Amino acid sequence: MAHIPVLLEAVLEALKPSAGCLFLDATFGGGGHTRALLEAAQGVTVVALDEDPEAQERSEALKPFYGERFQFYSMNFEELETLQEGPFDGILFDLGVSSFQLDTPQRGFSFRFSGALDMRMNPHAGMSVATFLKTARREALEEAIRDFGEEPQWKRVVRGLLEAREKTPIQDTLKLAALVCEILRCQPHPGRTHPATRTFQGLRIAVNRELEVLHRALPQALEKLKPGGILAVISFHSLEDRIVKRAFKRFAGLPEHRGDGIPMQERLPGLGRVWKDVAPTTQECERNPRSRSARLRIFQKN
Numbered sequence: 001m002a003h004i005p006v007l008l009e010a011v012l013e014a015l016k017p018s019a020g021c022l023f024l025d026a027t028f029g030g031g032g033h034t035r036a037l038l039e040a041a042q043g044v045t046v047v048a049l050d051e052d053p054e055a056q057e058r059s060e061a062l063k064p065f066y067g068e069r070f071q072f073y074s075m076n077f078e079e080l081e082t083l084q085e086g087p088f089d090g091i092l093f094d095l096g097v098s099s100f101q102l103d104t105p106q107r108g109f110s111f112r113f114s115g116a117l118d119m120r121m122n123p124h125a126g127m128s129v130a131t132f133l134k135t136a137r138r139e140a141l142e143e144a145i146r147d148f149g150e151e152p153q154w155k156r157v158v159r160g161l162l163e164a165r166e167k168t169p170i171q172d173t174l175k176l177a178a179l180v181c182e183i184l185r186c187q188p189h190p191g192r193t194h195p196a197t198r199t200f201q202g203l204r205i206a207v208n209r210e211l212e213v214l215h216r217a218l219p220q221a222l223e224k225l226k227p228g229g230i231l232a233v234i235s236f237h238s239l240e241d242r243i244v245k246r247a248f249k250r251f252a253g254l255p256e257h258r259g260d261g262i263p264m265q266e267r268l269p270g271l272g273r274v275w276k277d278v279a280p281t282t283q284e285c286e287r288n289p290r291s292r293s294a295r296l297r298i299f300q301k302n
């Protein structure tokens with residue numbers, strides 16, 4: 001159930017916490033990174049955000065230890081520009097879902113347990129996956145399964161979901177997983193990726209608007225950094241990582257990718273520099289399998 005913070009040493013090395021530093025942890029989760037920053041030196045202050053109400057409950061446990069050095073806000077990081085606090089010496093995003101969310105059947109993130117198909121980071125906002133599957137137009141389903149899930153057989157999956165919902169609502173994690181296996185005529189095998197993995201990922205990204213909020217949040221984070229401040233982002237799949245990589249290049253005044261077509265005069269002036277990115281070591285992957293697909297990208301503001 002515990003959530004082991006990913007790439008912790010690399011994050012601390014990048015953010016260099018020392019007395020008087022002010023950090024923003026935009027994805028508090030179980031507070032692993034926040035706690036490590038607060039413990040790294042006396043006089044470090046951390047402002048933390050999370051849109052999951054259960055993260056807010058977990059944040060209460062830190063307050064008696066750190067008092068005014070720790071502040072928590074229950075909010076989506078796409079609104080981080082509205083924070084009174086800042087500018088910050090460093091801002092961290094550790095994207096995706098926490099082990100708490102994955103391991104709680106009622107949250108509906110995992111096909112390992114039976115649970116209502118929800119998958120919202122904040123169950124009080126937006127629409128659950130069950131509602132999305134019931135109401136989404138074909139185009140929205142295609143975007144979720146093809147673009148966000150990167151499911152090679154998206155046409156079959158979308159057709160199968162549309163047919164299935166005519167007969168009965170799709171409301172349960174195990175039922176959705178079994179349905180996708182049936183549509184793809186493929187059974188799960190131990191040691192292999194479950195056939196429904198991509199569909200689950202796509203639906204989760206869709207209902208949480210994960211790529212859109214990340215895209216909106218990164219320039220706000222840059223604005224909220226002090227000169228010399230560090231923006232550190234850990235992502236867990238190539239879609240997120242591409243957004244981060246391109247945003248950092250854009251901030252540095254570089255082409256986002258080869259042939260991006262942006263004329264020199266329309267590029268941002270270099271606002272900082274892109275550091276090398278960091279992947280977990282083999283030892284970390286063995287210790288914490290969740291870190292396997294993690295990638296940390298670091299940007300330093302001028």
Ligand SMILES: C[S@@+](CC[C@H](N)C(=O)[O-])C[C@H]1O[C@@H](n2cnc3c(N)ncnc32)[C@H](O)[C@@H]1O
Binds near residue numbers: 006027050
């Ligand atoms: C991978 S966990 C973070 C784990 C944390 N670093 C730790 O060490 O415990 C990601 C967290 O970010 C939160 N989250 C994801 N997207 C968010 C968003 N747009 N706004 C606020 N919180 C978000 C999730 O609710 C989840 O708790």
